[in-house]
Amino acid sequence: MQQLPQAEPHQNPQDNLADINRSASVICRVRPLLPYETDQQLVFNSNPNSYLYQPVKNRFGDVTLQEQIFSFDHTFAHTDSNEIVYSSLEFERLINLFFNSGVVTCMSFGQTSSGKTYTTTYLVNRVLQDLFNLNSENKYSFQMQYFEIFGEKCTDLMTGTEIFIKEDNMRNIVIQNVQTIQLETFEQAYTCIKQGQQSRLQTATQRNNNSSRSHAVLKLMCTNNTCPIADIGEFYIIDLAGSEGSGDRTEHDRELIKQAAAINSSLMALKSCLQARMVASSREGELRYVHIPYRNSKLTLLLKECFELSSIKKSHTMIIAHVTPCEKDVKQSVNTLKYVSQMKIAVQNAKILTVNPENxxxxxxxxxxxxxxxxxxxxxxxxxxxxxxxxxxxxxxxxxxxxxxxxxxxxxxxxxxxxxxxxxxxxxxxxxxxxxxxxxKKPVMTQKDRDQQEQEYLLELIKRSK
Missing domain, CATH: 1.10.150 (DNA polymerase; domain 1)
Known part of the structure; x- marks a missing residue:
């Protein structure tokens, strides 16, 4: 095989950072090879691109490496620490959006055993620390809900009771029967999170002795104490269950196969919504009406606001794609990189609604x-x-x-x-x-149409001025 590149030192060009003024950003992180893994590393990151080298046999049986390049808003190599990830993505800007009644969603996406929980656990702790550090004057008060979604069943990780995610008459998403905890200090919040993590559905699998079999959702809420009519800010940090390829399920028993099916079904529903959101903004950067099937799963119903084509609130969705560098995972890594990188190209900002006095x-x-x-x-x-x-x-x-x-x-x-x-x-x-x-639903105008319309408008002005 040809010689592969080496991981480059982390670069942090300003224009590659997750832009708070966009409604979505896509990130890629490659985990390092684990001590017991003897595979050749085939995925490398050089910000803002990811490079994957897929072994391909020709008709003579010779193996060559086919290079594939995927572009993201920001990428992190296997040598980059959690601290580098957090500081480079400037989470403080997302926290400020949260303080100002915005909606922030951070999702960790990828196959099983790709490092999602490792990243998410650190992000949760740092976000909680910064919430209290930036709130020294007690201008804001914070609450949290912590629950898991497994298929269509949702469970409160703090109490163990079943909860229900529904849409009310006003099309608002409501979570019924969930415990809301008032947060006073970082230490209290940290203790609650640790308690909830121990209740999460986990099973030993072929790839991971403690494989998370559910989507864990931490919902933070922010109330502005100085402005009672200010809307509540929302910050979702979601550790998605890992997708599994057929090779990961060869030794599964019936229960594990059932769990894998529920995981993959829910992730497919998420992909369908993201795909529809991409289609809605795929022409000339303009939004057009497309049905987004967010009611197909409890996860996508919860995240309805992430897929909205229009909004009265500012929001930002960050998707962190996690991949392993291993040769045996190349197929899964290609799927993850290809799918998530497409979002950088296609997803446009949600249209902020103009003020309709009757709304x-x-x-x-x-x-x-x-x-x-x-x-x-x-x-x-x-x-x-x-x-x-x-x-x-x-x-x-x-x-x-x-x-x-x-x-x-x-x-x-x-x-x-x-x-x-x-x-x-x-x-x-x-x-x-x-x-x-x-x-x-109005027809989308191309740049040529807009230029022609402007020209006709100017001609009409000249005509009327004579």
Missing amino acids: PVVWDLVKVNQFISEASNNRIKPETITGDGMSGLQLCKLPEPEFIQRAMTNPGVGEKAAKHIYLKLWNKVIDAKMVVRKEL
Whole structure:
């Protein structure tokens, strides 16, 4: 075989960093060969590219190495430490987005035994440390939920009880029966995480004595103590279960085969949503309406906001592809690198919605109060619904039973009347969504079309000025 390259020292060019102004970034990390592995290393990173050398036999039986190059926003070699990964990706910027009511999602993706949990565990600890270090004035308060998803079953890692991920009438994703823990210190948060990790579904497999068989989801929430109507920030850190090729399942028993099928099915649902999101933004950098099948699994339902073509909130999704350098894993590594690298090329920013004054999610407190008064013919005092203050988005996230219960505290307002007002709000939300969908369904204009339109506009101005 020809001589292979050596790993290069880590480079950190500014334009390769995960850009907070984009709605997605794709990263690649190669783990080192483990002490017991005797394979030749066939995957190398030279930021921002990954190089994979696949053994190919010609018709004479000679083996040559076919080079394949994959481009990412940032890559990390097998020699790069967790500290280099964290500092290079500037997680502090993601934390600031989280503080400002944004939605951050960080997913570790790759085959089993590729180092996902190793990376994720470090990222969780560092993010928690920085949350408290950057909050010295106690401007924010933090909460956490920690649960696992295995197929269609979801379990709270803190209590062991079954939880339910659903979509409410307002199309918000809600997690029922999950324990929400108020975080006061890093030490408390660290203890909770360690406790939850011990409850995660793990099984000894051919590749890993402690193979994670579920997707572990840490959901952090941030409340702005100085602005009650500010929306809650959300930070998801997800350690996905590893995909398995046929070679990894040769010695599986029936239970392991069942687990592998559930894992691969859920990952396929995730891939389908990411693929649809790519198709939606594949023409001239413009977004077009495409059905995204996020309801096909509990994992994708939870991550619905990652796939949105339009949003009222800023969000950033970071996918870290993990690959092994081993010759026996080349096929799996090619699949991982090919799939994730495509996202860098295709995924465009989610369109930030222009302000539609009829859309309840953009209402301020004044507009919320006005709606409640008008919809109830002044029978409901707005403060009985909104308390100390509530934005339109917060009003839309208020569960229907709670909305009705609050409305019924007003004299003469029964359940039927309260539900009627809730349905008025619901109808306004649906109408606003239809406006967005129609906008996304408009024909996509090419640059040539835009230039022609601008030229016609200028000619019309000249004509009118004469």
